[in-house]
Amino acid sequence: MFDILIVGSGGAGLSAALEAKKQGAKVAVICQSAPTNAATCMAQGGFNGVIYDDEGDSPSLHVKDTMTSSSSLAIEKNVKDMCEGAKEDIFWLEDIGMPFSRKKDRIAQRKFGAASKDRTAYSQDYTGLKLLHTLYDNCLKEGIAFLDNSFVLELIVEEGTCKGVVLLDIQSGEIKAFESKSVVLATGGYAGIYHGFSTNGIESTGDGLALALKSSAILSDMEFVQFHPTSLKSSSVLVSESARGAGGFLLNQKGERFVEELMTRDEVSRAVFSQMKKNNSVFLDIRHLGSEFINKNLPQEKKLINIHEHIDPSEQLIPISPAAHYSMGGVDVDEDLQTNVQGLFAVGECSNVKVHGANRLGGNSLLEIVHFGRKVAKTSYMYAQKTSLHVELKSYEKKVKKEIDKLLQNEKSDTFFALREELGKELFEKAGIYRDEEGLKSLIHNIENIEARYNKLTISDTNMSYNTWLVSHLKFGNSLSVAKALSLCAIQREESRGAHYRDDFQKPANEALHSYVQMQNSALHVRFLK
Amino acid sequence: MKIDIQGTLYEIPHIEITLLNALVYIRENINPSLKFGYNCKSGVCGSCAVRVNFQETLSCQYKVQDGDKIEPLLRHENVAGLLVDYKKAKQNLQKIQTWLHVRSEKVMGEACEELIEKQSDCILCSSCFSACPVLDVKQSFLGPFALTRAWRYVADVREEEKKSFIEKMQNDGIWDCTLCGECTVACPMGIDPKSDILHLRTKSMQAGFFDPTPQPSFEDDFGFNPNF
Known part of the structure; x- marks a missing residue:
């Protein structure tokens, strides 16, 4: 019996695990493959926080910038909690070995979009990689239990209370159920459902949100997806905002600048996309930063630009286009990271603790995952200590195994892959940077059509050990649930706010409301509330 | 194609x-x-x-x-x-404890951070482990990435407990490397584990350890006797 079962091994999950162990909780981390494969390793730019008192910055300024970017959809109390806690979080990381880049003896900080001061701490442009590995090394130190190569199929929820999980052991192919006094979803974001048009890894398609939906948890603000303005045109690989923070320009093929480069990501993405709609090509110009600066501060980007675009960014322009990058929406949680389902918590990009609102600031995501990761360990353990339960694990294992067995049929079958391409394209075109009612209606209809075709598919690889086809197939099913929730909320939000832009409703409404979506009687219901 | x-x-x-x-x-x-x-x-x-x-x-x-x-x-x-x-390869991380043991009072400046910048680029892809020929004759060899990651922490100015840390790499560790450099060729991040192992050898000797491999001497003709 666990006190806390953490689903996901990224920055949020591992921060939670370390704090949970420190509290004395019996904790384990479930991850789909290996812990350091998590999406956190892809974050390039940095970790926001006001560290030093003598640089003219303050947590209240950080709060102000964050609230402004959120277009009134962030909750100031939660933003304050995060921004005021940032210094302690950064020094916690420093004390456990995080190799932040330095400026003399201080942790260096750089400027990011829509930030009034330079407050983004970083590790060259490998901030996420080094953060994840620092946390992982400490998890090894503390002897944190890991359940690797495990894909969660279902949450065990009885009488409105979450009591554990049922998972697929990918190595052996066995279905296993585990009981736990609390479950923390830390499964990451869903920008990857824009397959082919996303900076995300192939696996970042919101599995945790689908699990939550199936268990009657509420998701909020699903329609808010952040598009990063600069991804490499040919591969959607991310080019960090730090390139613009360091002074890079955005130019069209005529060499014209057309936007203030460090506005919020939604504003810059719209400007870039508008250029593309006029059949202009857009480029990022960092030649003037010089090769010494690029080699020292943007080594990863230089390498990726070389591999994917075959150019040297210190000499040539970099072709870019926007791509789905981050999901502000997620499993709705209160300030204690508790969902509406007892015993179920959510943290990190899969959750919506309302600190980003309609548009996230660069550098606030790594801060969020560490800050609230550490917090959820405390709140979930407090809950766990007051809880006792017992679950008939075998009955869940049997039930889920039956469902999986139905999918595995020896006769030849079509695969879901073409449907995944189709969904990605539909989402980028109709729930992308510019949206309207007609497009969203068509999108909702097409998603239902794709789902009907998906439900007819079976899997002819019946070997249960390392059945990657089965896992990817199930993940796509989850993507469909997430895509549906996103589209239903997007069509009903008849305004433009932050990352959600409606061609047919170009102004924000008078009141800033949140969207809430929940599965009720096998159908998704959407409400808008304050 | x-x-x-x-x-x-x-x-x-x-x-x-x-x-x-x-x-x-x-x-x-x-x-x-x-x-x-x-x-x-x-x-x-x-x-x-x-x-x-x-x-x-x-x-x-x-x-x-x-x-x-x-x-x-x-x-x-x-x-x-x-x-x-990857489990067997990664178990070596726990064997030599590639983490910060005790936080020293020292402040990390620019030069200190640059000392471990490359080694902390490791993505645990295990390419170096795949390339290492020592593992064919000694399964218990700790392998390149564990040693690079160990150096990353030994060289970290914030690590207080360097000596007991270094002690853990003396067996099945730094002295078993043949310095062939296959790991360096294999690393996609441009890390040079061979060089990191050499650094660890220097640090080990400074800490009073030495190569436990029997060294040739006068008594056995330096290990070379064509008439044997």
């Missing part, structure tokens, strides 16, 4: 793509049971390392060529398709 994956030939379009995209193409159009590691597509998650023409490489960072021969990493258990089990 044709590529050979563990003995099976696959026909793929003759365009410029990464090996990962080629594997994805094959999986989505020819063989959905083709198994390979992937996630980030950008060389940081460490999940897609394979051998191409006997050389370790990340499939997402390599442009595939006609006639390429693709195999899983060596010296790991090949569990399915191109997938391998």
Whole structure:
């Protein structure tokens, strides 16, 4: 019996695990493959926080910038909690070995979009990689239990209370159920459902949100997806905002600048996309930063630009286009990271603790995952200590195994892959940077059509050990649930706010409301509330 | 063009793509049971390392060529398709405790941070472990990435407990490396584990340890006697 079962091994999950162990909780981390494969390793730019008192910055300024970017959809109390806690979080990381880049003896900080001061701490442009590995090394130190190569199929929820999980052991192919006094979803974001048009890894398609939906948890603000303005045109690989923070320009093929480069990501993405709609090509110009600066501060980007675009960014322009990058929406949680389902918590990009609102600031995501990761360990353990339960694990294992067995049929079958391409394209075109009612209606209809075709598919690889086809197939099913929730909320939000832009409703409404979506009687219901 | 994956030939379009995209193409159009590691597509998650023409490489960072021969990493258990089990290799991290033991009072400045910058670029792809020939004769050898990551912490000015840390690498560790440099060639991040191992040897000797391998001497003709 666990006190806390953490689903996901990224920055949020591992921060939670370390704090949970420190509290004395019996904790384990479930991850789909290996812990350091998590999406956190892809974050390039940095970790926001006001560290030093003598640089003219303050947590209240950080709060102000964050609230402004959120277009009134962030909750100031939660933003304050995060921004005021940032210094302690950064020094916690420093004390456990995080190799932040330095400026003399201080942790260096750089400027990011829509930030009034330079407050983004970083590790060259490998901030996420080094953060994840620092946390992982400490998890090894503390002897944190890991359940690797495990894909969660279902949450065990009885009488409105979450009591554990049922998972697929990918190595052996066995279905296993585990009981736990609390479950923390830390499964990451869903920008990857824009397959082919996303900076995300192939696996970042919101599995945790689908699990939550199936268990009657509420998701909020699903329609808010952040598009990063600069991804490499040919591969959607991310080019960090730090390139613009360091002074890079955005130019069209005529060499014209057309936007203030460090506005919020939604504003810059719209400007870039508008250029593309006029059949202009857009480029990022960092030649003037010089090769010494690029080699020292943007080594990863230089390498990726070389591999994917075959150019040297210190000499040539970099072709870019926007791509789905981050999901502000997620499993709705209160300030204690508790969902509406007892015993179920959510943290990190899969959750919506309302600190980003309609548009996230660069550098606030790594801060969020560490800050609230550490917090959820405390709140979930407090809950766990007051809880006792017992679950008939075998009955869940049997039930889920039956469902999986139905999918595995020896006769030849079509695969879901073409449907995944189709969904990605539909989402980028109709729930992308510019949206309207007609497009969203068509999108909702097409998603239902794709789902009907998906439900007819079976899997002819019946070997249960390392059945990657089965896992990817199930993940796509989850993507469909997430895509549906996103589209239903997007069509009903008849305004433009932050990352959600409606061609047919170009102004924000008078009141800033949140969207809430929940599965009720096998159908998704959407409400808008304050 | 044709590529050979563990003995099976696959026909793929003759365009410029990464090996990962080629594997994805094959999986989505020819063989959905083709198994390979992937996630980030950008060389940081460490999940897609394979051998191409006997050389370790990340499939997402390599442009595939006609006639390429693709195999899983060596010296790991090949569990399915191109997938391998990393557990045995990664257990070495716990054996020599690659983490910050005791936080010293020292402040890390620019030069100190640069000292460990390269070594902390390690993505745990296990390419170096696959390339290391010592593992063929000594399964218990700690391997390149564990030692690089150990150096990363030994050299960290914030680590107080250097001596007891260094003690852990004396057996099955730094003295078993042949300095062949295969790990350095294999590393996609440009890390030089051989050099890190040499640094650890220097630090070890400074701490009073020495190479436990029996050294040749006058008594046994320096280990060379053609008349034996």
